[in-house]
Amino acid sequence: MVRFYCGAGFSDSLHTQTGRDQCCGRKFYGTMESWQCCQHDVTQSPFYVKEVLTLNQVIATLQSRCSLRRYKDMALSDEHKDIILKSMMRAPSAGNMMLYSVIAIERQETKDILSRTCDNQPFIAKAPWVLVFAADIQRWFDYYQLCDVPQYCADHNLTYHQNPNLGDLFIAASDTLIAAQNAAIAAESLGIGSCYIGDIMENYETHRELLGLPDYAFPLAMLCLGYYPDDQKLEPPLLRPRFDQQCIVFNEKYHRLDASELQAMFAEREKIVQPGNNPFQAKNFGQLMYARKTGAPFFQEMHRSLQAAMQRWLGNKLSSLE
């Protein structure tokens, strides 16, 4: 069974009114045919947008996914884990080098530690399956040694770089995150929700020890995965509003937003902030987010941790970069 997104956005009462109570919500398990049961009324929906009519299951999955932080208390089936990993392995990879490793974690003790080291998020410990995605060029540098590449370079007047550089690092990071998203999307299509944890980039030394990582592998992303809880399967997804597309996507050239454009971009989010309604005494959304995110201690820890990880990757040459 595959989860589809109705897309029409009718409320339950509207569904009842139209006699379509077999389509009981915006997100449900069903077949492509039952998903289409709303099509005839879709233009009447308050959520109607043109592309609803052209959705396929892939688009529906991409557009309806949101982070899941509460999971059914049930291990993932071996079959589902295998499908997710196989889908991940087919992610595009620069030069087909696969510059990433994945640590799949089910041991409770490890999840307990990660729930503390990743900015104290208890739900991590309750996720049935946790995948840590590490940018990894260790295998290749080990293989280069095995293949006598240093001697080959000496014989052919090439420079042998003892350590990876920033190019390797960002290409590996790209491979890693692209693969992670394939895993997240594959899981979602199987009724398995997920949540990214960027905080795996904090506490590098602890995670390095915990996961046994070598110098040229460091964790960039983590996914917590689990089946949707039974009581949530029929719920509409709580999709958090995104910024307007015109603030994110530009034609031909970047457009730097001016003050009035920034105010328009953040207008909806500003509504949630009232002086005195937040523990940071922020007077506006910019101050709130700076206090909660950009200026928060965990971001400084992430910076420190990434510095330490990059030192390893670059062979202690970070400080000598121009």
Add this chain to the structure above:
Amino acid sequence: MVRFYCGAGFSDSLHTQTGRDQCCGRKFYGTMESWQCCQHDVTQSPFYVKEVLTLNQVIATLQSRCSLRRYKDMALSDEHKDIILKSMMRAPSAGNMMLYSVIAIERQETKDILSRTCDNQPFIAKAPWVLVFAADIQRWFDYYQLCDVPQYCADHNLTYHQNPNLGDLFIAASDTLIAAQNAAIAAESLGIGSCYIGDIMENYETHRELLGLPDYAFPLAMLCLGYYPDDQKLEPPLLRPRFDQQCIVFNEKYHRLDASELQAMFAEREKIVQPGNNPFQAKNFGQLMYARKTGAPFFQEMHRSLQAAMQRWLGNKLSSLE
């Protein structure tokens, strides 16, 4: 119409033998029903693996996608572009901050330049639609100024960081690449192929000027997109073999491969290298890949370019990192 992957992997002749010639290849346009036309014989397929029976359209799309470098000479429809961008915008984003920007390029002059600056790949100039994905925290730092965050910090005994740091950078990179992959997958499901170009990370100064990027936005990934050429729609996808899963995915802890495991990992790829059959005079696959990738001039340029971009992002503080 949506492209499905038959998955059974029967050759044309086998299909003919079984009388299923309506299913003429491994990749074809059709409905979920016609995709299922192979199910009854799937266990007889030389490519049979268990999960073929549980594939849905999402899994099929993820597992059958490969890079497309030759496109139908036809602009993408506005509707398709809109679906791809909307699917991208729903990608998970840390704190819902959307730390990325996308420059959508159709102007031939710009594509011509990119085809040269991105390691001389002429097919880039022929892609109908090119998306450049930039990690971007410029909007947020501009908004922080607009929101009097420096004064707020002074009043509340917080440090105001004038520039983003490595934490912001890698969180932004994560947002960026995850969003890019949503775009690639959405496109694929609509019959629109794509190819990532990591070389957009080279020549930072040129790309910064060309795309009008501010200090806190820099390009990490590029996707070339276009419809599949008519003569390729019915072709099986040329899926390049990946490394064995056991070399990439580890349970509970990282496993550093030893010499014999590395030799097994690379055994298939070693077969393509014969002394004298390559312009690099490499005697094995490790030497070949070092010469072609890790030790190649474009990787050194990428390193240099990323250093310059990181200098901007960090406010010229790269050299002072410990």
